[in-house]
Amino acid sequence: MKTGEVGPGLAGILSGSVTVSQRDGAGHVSVIVTHQPGAFMGDLAQLSDRPALVDVVADTDVEALIIPAERLRALLVGEAELGEKIMRALILRRVGLLETGAGGPVIIGREDHPDVMRLDAFLTRNGHPHTLLDPDADREAAALVARFQAPEDHTPIVLCPGGELLRNPGETKLAQCLGMVSAIDPKRTYDMAVVGAGPAGLAACVYAASEGLSVLALDCRAFGGQAGASARIENYLGFPTGISGMALMARASTQAQKFGAEMAIPDEAVSLAAGPDGALTIRLANDEAVHARTVVLSSGARYRRLGLPEMDEFEAASVHYWASPLEGRLCAGQEVALVGAGNSAGQATVFLASQAKKVWLIVRGDGLEATMSRYLIDRIANLPNVEVVARTEVTGLHGTDGRIEAISWRDRQGGAVTRRELQHLFLFIGADPNTDWLAGSGVKLDPKGFVLTGAEIAPGRRLFATSLDGVFAVGDVRCGSVKRVAAAVGEGSQVVSTIHQHLADGATPHT
Ligand SMILES: Cc1cc2nc3c(=O)[nH]c(=O)nc-3n(C[C@H](O)[C@H](O)[C@H](O)COP(=O)(O)OP(=O)(O)OC[C@H]3O[C@@H](n4cnc5c(N)ncnc54)[C@H](O)[C@@H]3O)c2cc1C
Structure with a gap:
C-alpha cells in the first residue's frame, strides 16, 4: 500500500513481516x-x-487479519478495554506522523508568505501532517523552486505525497489532492446533517452517531471552530490545568468518527431548502448536495474586522483573529498590538506575552473590568510585557507588500495619536453569526442574524427547533446562546434527544 491510497482496514499480522515507512512530497523515505x-x-x-x-x-509472504473501518468502529465500541488500547495506539501513531510531518505534503515558500501561512494554518487545524521548507533558509527548497521555475506569484509550491505538484492552491484543491475530502453520495439520505464542526456540531455528532443515527458533518474550514483556535481553554470542566482548543477538538473529532459520524471537511454549505415532502437538502459550494431528514445548524460565528479601508491589503499576512502556537511563532520576540477586552482577548494576550517581546492591549472602554474574567485581569496585571491602552481605537495601518510596518491609534478622549512600529495586529472584537448562507431557506433570524429557536418561534415549540421543520440550531449561531465551549457542547448533546423525538413523530431513522 502506498501513501495516498485507501487501505483495506486495520491489519493484524498473523505471520510474516511488513515494513512501514514514511515518504514526503520531496521523495524522502525513512522506515x-x-x-x-x-x-x-x-x-x-x-x-x-x-x-x-x-x-x-510486505517483507515476506504475510498472513493478516483485515478489519475494515466499519468493523473496526464496532470493535472499538463493543470491546471497551481492547478498544481503548487500539484507539490510543492509533492516536499516538498519528501524533508521531504530525511531529515529523511524514506522509503529508511539503509546502515550499517563505515562512512569512501569506499563502504559506494560509496553507500551514489549514493543515495544522485539520490535524494533517505536513512540512514547510523556506527557500531562503533551505538549499534543497531553493533548488526545488528553481527546478519547478516557480515565479513569486506561483509560490508557495506544494508537493503532495502522491507526486502531484500544486502552485499556490486553494484549500479545497489541496484537500482534494490529499484525499482529505471525498464525494458525497447524492442518493443517500442521512438521519442528521450537521453544518459546522465546532464544539456544538461535534457534540451533536458524538451523541447522534453513538445512538445509532447516520450522521454527516460539514465544515468549510476545519474541525473545532473557534474553540480549535483557542491557545488554552481553562474553564472547560474536567481540565484543571487547561487544555489547548486544538487538543480538545481533535479528541472530539476522533470520538465522533469512532462512532461512525462521517466528516466532509472542507465543504461549505451555501443553501438549505425543504422539499414538499419535508426532505431537507443542503447545497455545497462545489455544487454537491447533501440530503437529510434533520439538519443541525452549528455554523457558529465569524470574527469582526476593523472598519478601516486598508484592512483588505494587510489581512492575509499581518492581521490575526486567532492566537495559537502558529501565530506565536510568527511574532516571537516582536512587539504586537491586540484589540479587544473580552475573555478571548485576555487569553490571547496571556499567550502572546509568553512569545512576543511586548503586547499593546488596545481597549475602547475604560478598562477590562466590565468585560473580562477576574482571573485573566489579574494574570495580565502581573505580566510586565503587557501594556493596557484604554479609551483608545486603532485609526491606521501602514506598510507595503501586504505587510504592516506600523499601526496608529488614537486616544478617544484627548485625541492624541500614537504611531508604533509593529508588524502584527490581533483582533478579538466579537463575532457575527455565520447565517448568510441561510438566506431564502425559511429559517427565521433575529435582527443581528442569529437563528431563532423554540419558544422564540412559537409557544411550545421544541427546544432548539427553528422555524423550518426538521432544522435545529445550537451553539454560538443560536439567538440567546451562551458563547462558551461548554455551552456549545451542552446544546449539541441535548439537541439529539429532540431529533429523536422529531424522527419518531415522522420519518423512520435511516440506519
Ligand atoms: C480565540 C478564542 C478563544 C476562546 N476561548 C474560549 C474559552 O477559553 N472558553 C470558552 O468557554 N469559550 C471560548 N471561546 C468561545 C468558544 O470557542 C465558542 O463559544 C464556541 O467555539 C462556539 O462553538 P460553536 O460550535 O457554536 O461554533 P464555532 O466554534 O464558531 O464553529 C462553527 C463552525 O462552523 C463552520 N461553518 C461556518 N459556516 C459554515 C458553512 N456555511 N458551511 C460549513 N461550515 C461552516 C466554521 O468553519 C466553524 O468551524 C473562544 C473563542 C475564540 C475565538
Whole structure:
C-alpha cells in the first residue's frame, strides 16, 4: 500500500513481516517500524477509510487479519478495554506522523508568505501532517523552486505525497489532492446533517452517531471552530490545568468518527431548502448536495474586522483573529498590538506575552473590568510585557507588500495619536453569526442574524427547533446562546434527544 491510497482496514499480522515507512512530497523515505506477528498495522486513517499517510511493504509472504473501518468502529465500541488500547495506539501513531510531518505534503515558500501561512494554518487545524521548507533558509527548497521555475506569484509550491505538484492552491484543491475530502453520495439520505464542526456540531455528532443515527458533518474550514483556535481553554470542566482548543477538538473529532459520524471537511454549505415532502437538502459550494431528514445548524460565528479601508491589503499576512502556537511563532520576540477586552482577548494576550517581546492591549472602554474574567485581569496585571491602552481605537495601518510596518491609534478622549512600529495586529472584537448562507431557506433570524429557536418561534415549540421543520440550531449561531465551549457542547448533546423525538413523530431513522 502506498501513501495516498485507501487501505483495506486495520491489519493484524498473523505471520510474516511488513515494513512501514514514511515518504514526503520531496521523495524522502525513512522506515518507521517493521511489524512482526502479533502487531497490528494502521493509524487514524483506518477509522474512516481515509488515504494512508505511510507506505507499507510486505517483507515476506504475510498472513493478516483485515478489519475494515466499519468493523473496526464496532470493535472499538463493543470491546471497551481492547478498544481503548487500539484507539490510543492509533492516536499516538498519528501524533508521531504530525511531529515529523511524514506522509503529508511539503509546502515550499517563505515562512512569512501569506499563502504559506494560509496553507500551514489549514493543515495544522485539520490535524494533517505536513512540512514547510523556506527557500531562503533551505538549499534543497531553493533548488526545488528553481527546478519547478516557480515565479513569486506561483509560490508557495506544494508537493503532495502522491507526486502531484500544486502552485499556490486553494484549500479545497489541496484537500482534494490529499484525499482529505471525498464525494458525497447524492442518493443517500442521512438521519442528521450537521453544518459546522465546532464544539456544538461535534457534540451533536458524538451523541447522534453513538445512538445509532447516520450522521454527516460539514465544515468549510476545519474541525473545532473557534474553540480549535483557542491557545488554552481553562474553564472547560474536567481540565484543571487547561487544555489547548486544538487538543480538545481533535479528541472530539476522533470520538465522533469512532462512532461512525462521517466528516466532509472542507465543504461549505451555501443553501438549505425543504422539499414538499419535508426532505431537507443542503447545497455545497462545489455544487454537491447533501440530503437529510434533520439538519443541525452549528455554523457558529465569524470574527469582526476593523472598519478601516486598508484592512483588505494587510489581512492575509499581518492581521490575526486567532492566537495559537502558529501565530506565536510568527511574532516571537516582536512587539504586537491586540484589540479587544473580552475573555478571548485576555487569553490571547496571556499567550502572546509568553512569545512576543511586548503586547499593546488596545481597549475602547475604560478598562477590562466590565468585560473580562477576574482571573485573566489579574494574570495580565502581573505580566510586565503587557501594556493596557484604554479609551483608545486603532485609526491606521501602514506598510507595503501586504505587510504592516506600523499601526496608529488614537486616544478617544484627548485625541492624541500614537504611531508604533509593529508588524502584527490581533483582533478579538466579537463575532457575527455565520447565517448568510441561510438566506431564502425559511429559517427565521433575529435582527443581528442569529437563528431563532423554540419558544422564540412559537409557544411550545421544541427546544432548539427553528422555524423550518426538521432544522435545529445550537451553539454560538443560536439567538440567546451562551458563547462558551461548554455551552456549545451542552446544546449539541441535548439537541439529539429532540431529533429523536422529531424522527419518531415522522420519518423512520435511516440506519
Ligand atoms: C480565540 C478564542 C478563544 C476562546 N476561548 C474560549 C474559552 O477559553 N472558553 C470558552 O468557554 N469559550 C471560548 N471561546 C468561545 C468558544 O470557542 C465558542 O463559544 C464556541 O467555539 C462556539 O462553538 P460553536 O460550535 O457554536 O461554533 P464555532 O466554534 O464558531 O464553529 C462553527 C463552525 O462552523 C463552520 N461553518 C461556518 N459556516 C459554515 C458553512 N456555511 N458551511 C460549513 N461550515 C461552516 C466554521 O468553519 C466553524 O468551524 C473562544 C473563542 C475564540 C475565538
